[in-house]
Amino acid sequence: MKSNQPWFVVLILAVVFGVGGDWPRFRGGDSNSIALDAKPPTELSEGNVAWKKELPGRGPSSPIVVDGKVLVTCSDGVKQDRIYVVCFDVDSGDELWRRQLWATGRTASHPTSANAAPTPASDGEAIYAFYSSNDLACIELDGTLRWYRGLAFDYPKAGNDIGMASSPVIVGDVVVVQIENQGDSFATGINCKTGKTIWRLDREPVANWSSPVPLTAVGSDAPSGVLLQSPSGLTAVDAATGSVLWTHESGCDGTSSSVSRPGRIYFPSSDGITALDTTKREPETIWNARRLRPGAASTIVDGNQVYAVNRSGVLTCASAVDGQQLWQQRLKGSFWGTPAIAAGHMYLVSQEGDLQIVKLSKDAAEVVSEFSLKEKIQGSIAIADNAIFIRSDAHLWKLAH
Amino acid sequence: MRFPTSALLSVVLLIEGVSTALGAGLDAELLKVRAIGPRGEGHEQAIEAIRKVSQAELDQLIEILDAMKAANPLARNWLRSAAERVVQRGDNAKRSMPTTQLVDFLRNTANDPHARRLAYEILVAHDAGFAGKWNMRFLDDPSLELRRDSVQVLLDQADKLNKAADSAAAADKFGAALMAARDLDQITSAAAALEELGTKVNVNDVMGFIMSWHLAAPFDNTDKAGFDVAYPPEKGVDLKATYSGKDDTVRWIAYKADAKFGIIDLNEAIAKHKGTIGYAYAEFFAENAREVEIRIGCINANKVWLNGKLLTTNHVYHANMFVDQYKGIGRIKAGKNTILLKIAQNEQTEDWAQRWQFQLRVCDALGGAVKSTK
Known part of the structure; x- marks a missing residue:
């Protein structure tokens, strides 16, 4: 097997960092919403709709793109207890398969959300579909179930009738989920191959919708840790063992998620965005920018710029070095989903369905294209295969050259 | 060889x-x-x-x-x-x-309701006419999804009759749908249509909400600590007793609700309090012993006891409230049964954290009302 190792390493790196055109989890392979090397269209019209497909259910979850397949989770039924994974061919949009499960946990949510709120994740071999009801299914890319866990069946008080939304991440062989609520509140690492619980950490019993983020140590090629964000602070955990590496007490937002870069963490605090230096034994605050308020959407850090869009559509760019504001741009509509960046452009879609493309520079922003999808959109944008993927409660679109 | x-x-x-x-x-x-x-x-x-x-x-x-x-x-x-x-x-x-075997499997109501629904969906996916031939056969089915489809057909038929000005036939079908429905949206839809046709419908009664209560409050829940304190009503209810409450002496008061879906608003019935515990007590009479589900909706943290036995405990504040939000499974006995609720209000100051209310009904496993005989 030794001769296969370089190939294997390339595969892992491709999945972890999102090169090769995939978008394998919430906010892409780098958990920072940047599509490396991708060049999606920067001018949009009806002609760019490569395909549009009906979905069997609702969901603010984002599509993911893996190995020529677009995968979407949905939920349906009068109690939102029918949960789906649907797999489409990335080129043709043909539905390749769909799996349905019966939710075993609490399925209620605010009317604007749905059971299929968390975005699934993939390690290139299987998809890990997670739902507000805390059902977690590992389904191989050909549609075969590898394993399924009902985490609220295991811990019946886990749940939030407003809805849960934290998306899973994969670090090494471990899929990590954060289930934080007023009942059974915990984070857990589950073996990707066996579905077995490797570790479980009790978390404070407070509602939290933010997602875990892979942590890569300085000088390392692949992440080995995971950052858990909750309203009272950050906890870095060894993904393989669940050991706590460090904690940082600070008021954190409970919806938008952090960004991890080598030696840095940018987290949405209760007072704007805070940058942490994580090269020290104890993380140290570098700056806090009060005017950077991301709302529900998560922050993006692209080189030396930090971007945040608030709920009412004000996009703010600041320096990643010192947090100083560089510019602001008002956009059309209100925003829930996280935007994405590719080839110097930011792609944002408002809740009202207006997809806007903003050309980015250090000094200013320019809205270069607007295209209405004419449906309510809450999911985050995915960029892969030089194309844009967006889902509503009813449809999945591919927008391409 | x-x-x-x-x-x-x-x-x-x-x-x-x-x-x-x-x-x-x-x-x-x-x-x-x-x-x-x-x-x-x-x-x-x-x-x-x-x-x-x-x-x-x-x-x-x-x-x-x-x-x-x-x-x-x-x-x-x-x-x-x-x-x-x-x-x-x-x-x-x-x-x-294997169509014949799937139909046989679907027909047998002793089979798992979820599996029967899956069999039905496979049949529908492979025979465009199957749903039309079968979807009226499940009005009394143990599979709630199959039943829902049949109720919907009935509602659609009733709607058509109504539009064709055949009010009597429409009312019959809406009435049948109301009795068969177990999902709230279908129950309210059938009830609203019947009301429009001039038939008075008491949805609270149809669904089995308990409307008559005895209430005792406020007891202390400062810092949410009272949730696990067993105040005197948890040790036995005496409707004539007085207790030392959070601010003053507490007595049981009789309260009859008339709100939609049996909602008891304690801010209205008692008075607005924060950091508070309230108790609600009802007596439920049955001819025969049987298993029941006590289903509640509650915006506050809550506990429910049936005949002194704790059925469910939910230490959750201000995270939605809806019909059948929580359920506890218990057994009622022939004769008098007692239901006790603890409803805990916290001290949050936000506008959306001021409600202090609950609703409760007694049902069978499918959500059909089980009503007190007195």
Whole structure:
């Protein structure tokens, strides 16, 4: 097997960092919403709709793109207890398969959300579909179930009738989920191959919708840790063992998620965005920018710029070095989903369905294209295969050259 | 002619192997899947087993559906995915579904309701006319999803009759839909249509909400600490007793609700309090002992006791409230039964954290009202 190792390493790196055109989890392979090397269209019209497909259910979850397949989770039924994974061919949009499960946990949510709120994740071999009801299914890319866990069946008080939304991440062989609520509140690492619980950490019993983020140590090629964000602070955990590496007490937002870069963490605090230096034994605050308020959407850090869009559509760019504001741009509509960046452009879609493309520079922003999808959109944008993927409660679109 | 023993053994093994590959009995694999328990128990053994079950032939589909009977909800999902995979491979190979067996399986209400619904969906997906022929047969079905479809057909028919100005026939059908429906949206839809046609409907009564209560409050819940304090009503209800409450002496008051879906607003019935515990007590009379579900909706943290036995506890504040939000399963006895609720309000100051209310009904396992005889 030794001769296969370089190939294997390339595969892992491709999945972890999102090169090769995939978008394998919430906010892409780098958990920072940047599509490396991708060049999606920067001018949009009806002609760019490569395909549009009906979905069997609702969901603010984002599509993911893996190995020529677009995968979407949905939920349906009068109690939102029918949960789906649907797999489409990335080129043709043909539905390749769909799996349905019966939710075993609490399925209620605010009317604007749905059971299929968390975005699934993939390690290139299987998809890990997670739902507000805390059902977690590992389904191989050909549609075969590898394993399924009902985490609220295991811990019946886990749940939030407003809805849960934290998306899973994969670090090494471990899929990590954060289930934080007023009942059974915990984070857990589950073996990707066996579905077995490797570790479980009790978390404070407070509602939290933010997602875990892979942590890569300085000088390392692949992440080995995971950052858990909750309203009272950050906890870095060894993904393989669940050991706590460090904690940082600070008021954190409970919806938008952090960004991890080598030696840095940018987290949405209760007072704007805070940058942490994580090269020290104890993380140290570098700056806090009060005017950077991301709302529900998560922050993006692209080189030396930090971007945040608030709920009412004000996009703010600041320096990643010192947090100083560089510019602001008002956009059309209100925003829930996280935007994405590719080839110097930011792609944002408002809740009202207006997809806007903003050309980015250090000094200013320019809205270069607007295209209405004419449906309510809450999911985050995915960029892969030089194309844009967006889902509503009813449809999945591919927008391409 | 002599046949070498080793060759014979090879042939036997080959036949056995072919037989397994083609999907011989799935019993062993299905047992492993059904042995799945909570917290990952039995999953490692089930992973290999489900892979084999997923490779089964279409004529073994019923065996997979049948294995859902009495399976726990986890195993049921594993089995469902295997059944879907078997159907998918059959479709890809353009093979016919085992229609007769699926119809027989659907017809037998002793089978698992989820499995029967899946059988129905497979039949509908492969025969465009199947739903039209069958979807009125489930009005009293133990599968709530099948029942819902039949109720919807009835509602649609009633609506058409109403539009055609045949009010009497429409009212009959809306009435039948109201009695058969178990989902709130269908119940309210049928009730609203009947009201428009001039028939008074008491939805609270149809659904079995308890409207008459005795209330005692406020007891202390500062810092949410009172939730686990057993105040005197938890040790026995005496409707004539007085208690030392949070601010003053507390007495039981009789309260009759008339709000939609039996909502008791304690801010209105008692007075607005924060950091407070309230108790609600009702007596429920039955002719015979039976199992029931006590279903409540509550925006506040809550506990429910039936005849002194704690059925459910939910330490959750201001995270939505809806009909049948929480449920506890218990057994009522013939004669008088007692239901006690503890409703805990916290000290949040936000506008959306001021409600202090609950609703409660007694049902069978499918959500049909079980009503007090007095």
